[in-house]
Amino acid sequence: MQFGEELGKIQFSLMYDFPDQTLVLRIVKANHLPAKDFSGTSDPFVKIMLLPDKKVKMETKVKRKNLNPIWNESFHFEGYPYSKIQERVLHLQVLDYDRFSRNDPIGEINLPLAEIDLTHEKLYWRSLTPSKKSSGKLGSLLISLCYAPTAGRITITVLKCQNLAAKDITGKSDPYVKIWHMHKDKRVEKKKTVIKYHTLNPVYNESFVFNIPLDRIRDTTFVVSVLDKDRLSKNDMIGGILLGARTSPAEMSHWNEMMSKPRTNIAKWHVLKGVN
Template identity: 25%
Template sequence: MFISVAVVLGATLGTVSGALTLCGLSLLCRNCKKGRLERGDSVDPEKAKASILHTLTQFSVQKSTEPIQPQTLLKFPKIYRPKPSVTSPEVINYSENTNTTEKPLAEPDCCSQETEGDEVFALPRQDSADDTPCTVEQLSSMTTSSSVLHPKLHFSLRLHSQNRELHITIIEAENITVEAGCEGYVSGCVSVSGEQKYSQTAVRKLATRVQWGEVLVFVLPNNCSKEGTDGMEGEVGLTLHSCDRFSRNTTLGTMRFKLADVGMMSDADCWVDLQPPKQLEVTSSAGELLLSLSYLPAANRLGVVVMKARGLQSDKLKDNIDLSVKLTLKHQSTKLKKKQTRRVKHKINPVWNEMMMLELPRELLTKSSLDLEVLNQTSPGTLLPLGCCLLGLHASGTGLQHWQQMLDNPRKQVAMWHPLYA
């Protein structure tokens, strides 16, 4: 009994002592490791084994204030091109023989091709009849030798002798060169026995080719015989006009023929090259005046907006610039109303933008006209006229066209430039 108790106690004590010994050894090992880390004893990186928790490679990071430029990942391969083989001893290498202070100015050859990274050589030209000219020289020679294309008008004539009417059918026009957004129309004029009768087509957008297909009807005087227009003294004119977004009319071309030749041209399609306008008409102008017209049938009122002027004769504006516009409404030869705009000083291209309302019954429109005159006040009480223009059905040119467009478009503002004549 006592022996079994002693054996149990001995086994228990042995087990406890072994556990205490293991705990002491583990604590001793941990203390040794901590002491090494504090002393800075580093393990040899060559003999140490790689571990997940222990990083063997140490990185040194240095701060820098310089901007970091991204590096290109793709590099384009260098294209090797064959260099020109030169066998002539007269070749001059400008990269070696030129002076650094003075750079010679060499004319570029339009037929040569330059490659990056290659040396540039200049070969002396030799005059020979076999050399072919460059492309640019060929194009320049072609443009100078070729003639300018004028607009062409396609129309037909038909004479109705019984009704004494001349019908001109405007079919189309070609070779029109204008800016984008411009519009245009064709106007006709028949002059017989001192009387002029006008008619025009609708306004369409201009392009290289424009089709109208409209008929202009002109009533001939009573002295026209039923057999035809042979022996009659008169003239027929057709003009192609363009108007841009600023409502300025420009004559692109015109053609004229005698009234006696209508019988020969009747019932036939005609293609005619329109001749450009003469420069004398432009130089004789004393400037231009921009006006806007509108008629209100319900109120029997005519609205005239005097907008601005340009191109006035500068030789008459040396001493003083004090410009205004005088407007006179006439019925036949009777003056109905007079108005004048405010004065604009010290501006050779004045801007008024002033609207005037005039009472005018609708039945008087066909026989009424507007007379506008640009005045310069050189001294108190002294007005010097610079130019004038006339608008109405009895006028000609832009004055007739503007008045006709106003009648065709009631309650709408129609603006147009008018030349001033001294």
């Protein structure tokens, strides 16, 4: 399944200080990172290693709610003879900081230092590639959007979910989907699907109609959450997405396609994001 979401780029500089036998790395910034949080943004930081040495890990500061973070932080790997540096691979992983659960990987690069001229400081831009174990750990949601401008109506059809994170002790979940219609960040209306019991791959095929005049559409968003029904305690959030004109790239492109093809059902898969 291809979701086609760009992971952004990272800028950094490298040089080797020969007298001090030290590799100097400067993490400058990242651009166009994808939103990993429910709010449509991310809290990125960079984890640094010289593979295969996994014991020495360094990290930048966390930049809150920023998809184009600027760090300008320097890191020194001291006591590495040049011959040893030539055998190392620089590993940079960009993660979204999460206070309540595991940090969510955004993307990474692996750069063999033997391929780099380290005799003077040089700036590099590199595109991030998917981190191992990162894609879709909460599962994904197939949803269809249809806009009828003359009627001032949006129909959202919740089709199905795939590979949802298990929330029950049995290794399953009892998932349902909740949709909040928001206007200018105020809750307007809530709709819910039925609950599907003991499954991580529920099929719903349920449609919900929302009346939205054209002049309100720019300030309209939908918070779509997948939850695990729990009889004894608060329902567990599995993950969610935000649909609207000002959301993250994958969700926004789905919304824009709906707007450009009125009265047509546009179905797309979305990777669920954690709720911060």
